[in-house]
Amino acid sequence: MCCVQVSDILSSLRSSWPTLACPTNDGLRFWAHEWEKHGTCAQNLFNEHGYFQAALRLRGQLRVLDALATAGISPDGGYYTMGAIKGAIQEGTGFAPHVDCNRDESGNSQLFQLYFCVHADASRFVECPVQPGGRPCGNRIEFPAF
Structure with a gap:
C-alpha cells in the first residue's frame, strides 16, 4: 500500500x-x-x-520549466520543434532528456513526459546510457497548457 x-x-x-x-x-x-x-x-x-x-x-x-521558459518555450498550447525542446533543456539543465509524446484527439503530437537518468544512489543526474523506448514525437510538438 x-x-x-x-x-x-x-x-x-x-x-x-x-x-x-x-x-x-x-x-x-x-x-x-x-x-x-x-x-x-x-x-x-x-x-x-x-x-x-x-x-x-x-x-x-x-528546473526544467525554467530552462524551457528561458528559451521561450512555455506550456501555452504552442508548437515547438524537438530540437528546440531538447536543446533548451540540455542547455538549462546540463542533461539531455528523452522526450515522450502522446497524441491529442486531432492526432497532434503533444509533450507528455521527460526522462532523465539518475545515479544508482540517487545523489545526482547522469547521462542516460540508453534511451528508453516510448511514444515517438515527430518534429512538431505541442506543449499543452496545464
Whole structure:
C-alpha cells in the first residue's frame, strides 16, 4: 500500500509532481503506480518516504520549466520543434532528456513526459546510457497548457 509514509510531503507532491492526466484524482493512485514501478527497485536505498523525498529533491535541482521558459518555450498550447525542446533543456539543465509524446484527439503530437537518468544512489543526474523506448514525437510538438 503506497503513500501512507508520505503524508507529511503530500502537499509538495501535489504541487511538484501532480497527475495532470486526471486532475480530479488526488494523486494517490498515480504515486502508488510510480512507487510500484520505480520506487520498489530502489528499496535497498529508500523506503517509500525516502524515494519520494529524493524524487522531489532531484526535480527541484533540474528546473526544467525554467530552462524551457528561458528559451521561450512555455506550456501555452504552442508548437515547438524537438530540437528546440531538447536543446533548451540540455542547455538549462546540463542533461539531455528523452522526450515522450502522446497524441491529442486531432492526432497532434503533444509533450507528455521527460526522462532523465539518475545515479544508482540517487545523489545526482547522469547521462542516460540508453534511451528508453516510448511514444515517438515527430518534429512538431505541442506543449499543452496545464
